[in-house]
Amino acid sequence: xxxxQQTVDEKTPSSxxxxxxxxxxxxxxxxxxxxxxxxxxxAVSLDDVAxxxxxxxGSLYYYFPSKDELCTAAIETLGNDWTARLEQLPADxxxxxRLRALIHEHVTIAVNDYPAALRLFLVPREWPEPQRARIKExxxxxxxxxxxxxxxGVASGEFKVTSVDTVLQCLHASMTQAPLWCGELGVRARxxxxxxxxxxxxxxxxx
Amino acid sequence: xxxxQQTVDEKTPSSxxxxxxxxxxxxxxxxxxxxxxxxxxxAVSLDDVAxxxxxxxGSLYYYFPSKDELCTAAIETLGNDWTARLEQLPADxxxxxRLRALIHEHVTIAVNDYPAALRLFLVPREWPEPQRARIKExxxxxxxxxxxxxxxGVASGEFKVTSVDTVLQCLHASMTQAPLWCGELGVRARxxxxxxxxxxxxxxxxx
Amino acid sequence: xxxxQQTVDEKTPSSxxxxxxxxxxxxxxxxxxxxxxxxxxxAVSLDDVAxxxxxxxGSLYYYFPSKDELCTAAIETLGNDWTARLEQLPADxxxxxRLRALIHEHVTIAVNDYPAALRLFLVPREWPEPQRARIKExxxxxxxxxxxxxxxGVASGEFKVTSVDTVLQCLHASMTQAPLWCGELGVRARxxxxxxxxxxxxxxxxx
Amino acid sequence: xxxxQQTVDEKTPSSxxxxxxxxxxxxxxxxxxxxxxxxxxxAVSLDDVAxxxxxxxGSLYYYFPSKDELCTAAIETLGNDWTARLEQLPADxxxxxRLRALIHEHVTIAVNDYPAALRLFLVPREWPEPQRARIKExxxxxxxxxxxxxxxGVASGEFKVTSVDTVLQCLHASMTQAPLWCGELGVRARxxxxxxxxxxxxxxxxx
DNA sequence: AATGAATGAGGCTTCATTCAT
DNA sequence: CATGAATGAAGCCTCATTCAT
Numbered sequence: 001x002x003x004x005q006q007t008v009d010e011k012t013p014s015s016x017x018x019x020x021x022x023x024x025x026x027x028x029x030x031x032x033x034x035x036x037x038x039x040x041x042x043a044v045s046l047d048d049v050a051x052x053x054x055x056x057x058g059s060l061y062y063y064f065p066s067k068d069e070l071c072t073a074a075i076e077t078l079g080n081d082w083t084a085r086l087e088q089l090p091a092d093x094x095x096x097x098r099l100r101a102l103i104h105e106h107v108t109i110a111v112n113d114y115p116a117a118l119r120l121f122l123v124p125r126e127w128p129e130p131q132r133a134r135i136k137e138x139x140x141x142x143x144x145x146x147x148x149x150x151x152x153g154v155a156s157g158e159f160k161v162t163s164v165d166t167v168l169q170c171l172h173a174s175m176t177q178a179p180l181w182c183g184e185l186g187v188r189a190r191x192x193x194x195x196x197x198x199x200x201x202x203x204x205x206x207x
Numbered sequence: 208x209x210x211x212q213q214t215v216d217e218k219t220p221s222s223x224x225x226x227x228x229x230x231x232x233x234x235x236x237x238x239x240x241x242x243x244x245x246x247x248x249x250a251v252s253l254d255d256v257a258x259x260x261x262x263x264x265g266s267l268y269y270y271f272p273s274k275d276e277l278c279t280a281a282i283e284t285l286g287n288d289w290t291a292r293l294e295q296l297p298a299d300x301x302x303x304x305r306l307r308a309l310i311h312e313h314v315t316i317a318v319n320d321y322p323a324a325l326r327l328f329l330v331p332r333e334w335p336e337p338q339r340a341r342i343k344e345x346x347x348x349x350x351x352x353x354x355x356x357x358x359x360g361v362a363s364g365e366f367k368v369t370s371v372d373t374v375l376q377c378l379h380a381s382m383t384q385a386p387l388w389c390g391e392l393g394v395r396a397r398x399x400x401x402x403x404x405x406x407x408x409x410x411x412x413x414x
Numbered sequence: 415x416x417x418x419q420q421t422v423d424e425k426t427p428s429s430x431x432x433x434x435x436x437x438x439x440x441x442x443x444x445x446x447x448x449x450x451x452x453x454x455x456x457a458v459s460l461d462d463v464a465x466x467x468x469x470x471x472g473s474l475y476y477y478f479p480s481k482d483e484l485c486t487a488a489i490e491t492l493g494n495d496w497t498a499r500l501e502q503l504p505a506d507x508x509x510x511x512r513l514r515a516l517i518h519e520h521v522t523i524a525v526n527d528y529p530a531a532l533r534l535f536l537v538p539r540e541w542p543e544p545q546r547a548r549i550k551e552x553x554x555x556x557x558x559x560x561x562x563x564x565x566x567g568v569a570s571g572e573f574k575v576t577s578v579d580t581v582l583q584c585l586h587a588s589m590t591q592a593p594l595w596c597g598e599l600g601v602r603a604r605x606x607x608x609x610x611x612x613x614x615x616x617x618x619x620x621x
Numbered sequence: 622x623x624x625x626q627q628t629v630d631e632k633t634p635s636s637x638x639x640x641x642x643x644x645x646x647x648x649x650x651x652x653x654x655x656x657x658x659x660x661x662x663x664a665v666s667l668d669d670v671a672x673x674x675x676x677x678x679g680s681l682y683y684y685f686p687s688k689d690e691l692c693t694a695a696i697e698t699l700g701n702d703w704t705a706r707l708e709q710l711p712a713d714x715x716x717x718x719r720l721r722a723l724i725h726e727h728v729t730i731a732v733n734d735y736p737a738a739l740r741l742f743l744v745p746r747e748w749p750e751p752q753r754a755r756i757k758e759x760x761x762x763x764x765x766x767x768x769x770x771x772x773x774g775v776a777s778g779e780f781k782v783t784s785v786d787t788v789l790q791c792l793h794a795s796m797t798q799a800p801l802w803c804g805e806l807g808v809r810a811r812x813x814x815x816x817x818x819x820x821x822x823x824x825x826x827x828x
Numbered sequence: 829a830a831t832g833a834a835t836g837a838g839g840c841t842t843c844a845t846t847c848a849t
Numbered sequence: 850c851a852t853g854a855a856t857g858a859a860g861c862c863t864c865a866t867t868c869a870t
Contacts, residue, residue: 024850040329042249045843058846059851067844119329122247162410163403170407173384174377180329181376196370200377203369203410224832231833252860265863266834274861438829454743456663459864472867473830481865536661536740576824577817584821587798588791594743595790610784614791617783617824638853645854666839679842680855688840 025063028053032074033081033114040119041071072131075120079138082109086145095153096207102149103171104198107178111190115179146171153205160206167204174201232270235260239281240321247326248278279338282327286345289316289324293352302360303414309356310378311405314385318401322386353378360412367413374411381408439477442467446488447495447528454533455485486545489534493552496523500559509567510621516563517585518612521592525604529593560585567619574620581618588615646684649674653695654735661740662692693752696741700759703730703738707766716774717828723770725819728796728803732811736800767792774826781827788825795822 031052035044046067050057064070086109089101110117127135146168153159161167174197182193238259242251253274257264271277293316296308317324334342353375360366368374381404389400445466449458460481464471478484500523503515524531541549560582567573575581588611596607652673656665667688671678685691707730710722731738748756767789774780782788795818803814 046845047843056852057844058853061845062850122323122326122329162406166400166403166407169384169388170377170381170404173380177376177380177384193373196373197377199369200373200411203413204407206410228832253862254860262833263835264861265836268862269833272862435829460866461864470831471865472832475866476829533743536737536743576820580814580817580821583798583802584791584795584818587794591790591794591798607787610787611791613783614787614825617827618821620824642853667841668839676854677856678840679857682841682843683854686841 021063026077028060028063028070029074029077032070033078036071036074036120037078037114037117040116046070068128068131071120072127072134075135076138078114078117078120079142082106082114083138083142083145085109086142095149095156095158096202099146099149099153099205100198100202100207102145103175103201104194107175107182107194107197110175111179111182111194115183118176118179121176143168143172150205158207161204170204171201233284235267235270235277236281236284239277240285243278243281243327244285244321245323245326247323247329251278253277275335275338278327279334279341282342283345285321285324285327286349289313289321290345290349290352292316293349302356302363302365303409306353306356306360306412307405307409309352310382310408311401314382314389314401314404317382318386318389318397322390325383325387328383350375350379357412365414368411377411378408435477440491442474442477442484443488443491446484447492450485450488450534451492451528451531454530460484482542482545485534486541486548489549490552492528492531492534493549493556496520496528497552497556497559499523500556509563509570509572510616513560513563513567513619514612514616514621516560517589517615518608521589521596521608521611524589525593525596525608529597532590532593535590557582557586564619572621575618584618585615647698649681649684649691650695650698653691654699657692657695657741658699658735659737659740661737661743665692667691689749689752692741693748693755696756697759699735699738699741700763703727703735704759704763704766706730707763716770716777716779717823720767720770720774720826721819721823721828723766724792724796724822725815728799728815728818731796732800732803732815736804739797739801742797764789764793771826779828782825791825792822 028049032044032049035048035052046057046060049070050060060070064073086102086105089098089105091098093101121135121139126132147164150159150161150164150167154161154164178194178197182190182197185193235256239251239256242255242259245251253264253267256277257267260266267277271280293309293312296305296312298305300308328346333339354371357366357368357371357374361368361371385401385404389397389404392400442463446458446463449463449466460471460474463484464474474484478487500516500519503512503519505512507515535549535553540546561578564573564575564578564581568575568578592608592611596604596611599607649670653665653670656669656673659665667678667681670691671681674680681691685694707723707726710719710726712719714722742756742760747753768785771780771782771785771788775782775785799815799818803811803818806814
């Protein structure tokens with residue numbers, strides 16, 4: 001039986017083989033993240049993933065024990081990538097500026113790269129426990145980026161909110177659903193829509 | 208050929224039989240709306256629907272010509288019910304009061320009755336044309352409730368928005384996703400969450 | 415249980431009711447013969463038959479115990495009708511003239527009225543015994559029309575054949591398949607095709 | 622995605638694997654041709670085909686994307702085989718001799734090897750376009766064998782016909798239906814029947 | 829006599845999963 | 850490592866048949 005080890009991080013990249021394996025896994029996850037992000041869990045078959053990778057379906061099972069596992073790992077990859085891009089935003093400027101930039105970037109990524117990311121978090125309803133935990137943790141890490149800024153703004157008096165939690169939920173919901181209505185727009189109109197969305201969402205913190 | 212007639216509205220409930228048929232269809236639609244609302248299109252099989260109704264899959268085809276059609280009709284039922292309840296809200300008070308009430312009621316319905324309605328709007332990327340039209344129209348009718356109020360408020364100077372469209376999208380997204388995070392709360396906490404959500408969302412129109 | 419009696423002929427048309435029943439049965443058989451003759455056994459559902467009669471599927475079972483039985487009876491009706499029309503041809507003229515007229519009429523009926531009759535004799539391969547017998551007998555009766563003329567012509571020296579049986583088989587095969595290639599033609603071309611077919615087939619008897 | 626490639630011809634039997642695949646496909650097609658030839662399209666289920674091959678239904682989909690495609694490919698295999706055998710007949714002798722030999726061989730094949738090929742040409746009223754084209758082409762190639770000879774005979778004055786097309790249709794119809802009435806005969810009687818059939822059909826060209 | 833409703837078997841198709849090589 | 854092949858469960862849909870009314 002093929003050993004299904006660390007799917008995302010590699011603790012002991014001792015040998016050359018290990019490193020190669022890691023690289024291969026990343027390739028797979030990148031492609032899988034793309035596909036799942038585009039179409040959602042149900043609409044992507046392992047054949048789709050395999051074909052885009054130009055390998056056979058069977059090979060995927062050498063690296064991942066099941067579709068669920070592959071998908072979860074892909075979500076992690078996707079989430080890490082996403083979060084990483086958000087973390088690279090410049091840390092200077094007022095809280096208002098920084099939050100707006102964060103929102104803007106988040107929506108841009110959602111609309112351009114992962115239009116169906118929303119689906120991944122809704123279907124199928126119940127992940128098996130270990131995977132649910134991993135997804136939850138991911139979401140938390142991501143949330144904290146926003147939470148940090150909002151709290152900072154509230155503390156400094158720059159923002160005014162009824163409830164930080166509620167604001168975060170609304171932010172998240174609106175940003176994640178954006179691809180659903182921005183997706184059909186042309187390039188120009190889409191850019192403006194994202195701008196307006198960012199402006200509108202800033203009003204949630206009183207800006 | 209089994210008559211797949213008016214699935215939602217009944218133009219000619221002439222005979223007793225017709226009425227009975229109508230009632231049966233409503234039963235089915237209610238159950239279907241529940242299931243699809245809970246799990247989304249792909250994750251619900253016709254067997255699931257049939258089983259919950261305690262009939263066989265085949266019977267469903269006596270009333271609906273396909274899964275797509277059943278699901279669309281279920282969505283229509285759900286949407287009509289939902290919209291009807293919103294339309295019954297009192298029409299007096301300031302725009303602010305009325306919008307807040309509308310939001311509050313919408314979220315209450317979402318959280319209590321259709322906790323996963325969101326899924327219904329995400330699922331099969333592309334409905335066949337006739338069904339897409341029906342869903343779009345439904346959504347439009349529902350949207351107009353909110354749009355009317357927002358525009359009224361903007362016209363009267365009571366509201367301030369960057370873009371009416373964008374505000375509506377954010378409202379919708381936030382309200383629809385609410386069950387995802389309110390659902391787990393206890394009765395009391397949930398009530399407060401809904402209140403806070405309504406307050407928070409009012410800030411989208413500058414209130 | 416409803417009594418499934420004489421499907422085609424009525425032995426005891428004692429009461430008014432009996433006669434009405436007989437008429438209804440004929441209606442059904444006429445329609446069924448049309449449909450089966452057009453599309454073949456498999457491609458016709460009882461719903462199709464019922465719909466064209468403007469009754470429900472269930473009603474058919476009041477008159478016929480199964481699709482097989484209905485289809486066989488329909489074939490009989492079709493065959494009787496067909497044979498009757500051939501028997502009405504004028505009995506004067508030379509054998510050659512009469513055979514040619516017979517062929518011509520047969521093909522005309524095949525092409526215009528029962529384009530898929532061929533299918534009925536091939537699919538599904540094995541009728542249950544009683545029905546097979548009935549169909550065989552029908553075919554026999556029909557065959558004898560041609561056999562009689564051919565033998566007469568041979569006896570009178572007007573025709574020359576290697577084997578009467580073989581000639582009959584070829585005649586039948588060619589006439590029955592005609593709709594397959596004549597069917598697509600326009601009215602005018604079709605008429606000429608039928609004429610040429612009759613001429614060509616006459617050469618099978620040396621004419 | 623399982624590769625549904627060249628189903629009949631194999632352009633690049635590069636590796637051993639490819640050849641094995643080709644062999645498997647041929648196995649399937651042979652079996653399918655038998656079954657479809659025996660019972661016709663509708664009366665054969667994929668389960669039937671799979672069972673006769675001692676595999677599961679699903680496996681067939683590894684090689685063919687649909688029942689239609691499988692059936693068309695089977696017809697092609699059958700047709701190619703058939704035509705190839707006819708093309709191997711010696712090309713010397715008078716046109717009369719050659720046409721008679723062709724007819725004789727065709728009927729022999731029909732009776733012995735493809736007793737119910739006829740059904741394949743009757744069944745689903747309408748093939749999807751691409752498949753219809755393939756079948757038409759096959760039929761054309763086969764037809765040309767006969768047409769060539771008939772035209773040659775007509776040109777040389779050896780044959781006399783009303784219409785080449787019509788003669789070809791009659792030839793075809795008679796030869797294809799032959800198994801239906803020759804099939805039941807014993808070996809000896811059958812041989813004579815085939816001889817008589819060939820003689821009789823020659824009279825269609827005035828011989 | 830006739831209907832509306834329901835059933836259940838069977839058909840086609842997809843797809844996650846397994847496995848020998 | 851990777852592949853090609855095969856499997857089996859599950860899904861959608863059709864339709865002959867039954868039955869209470």
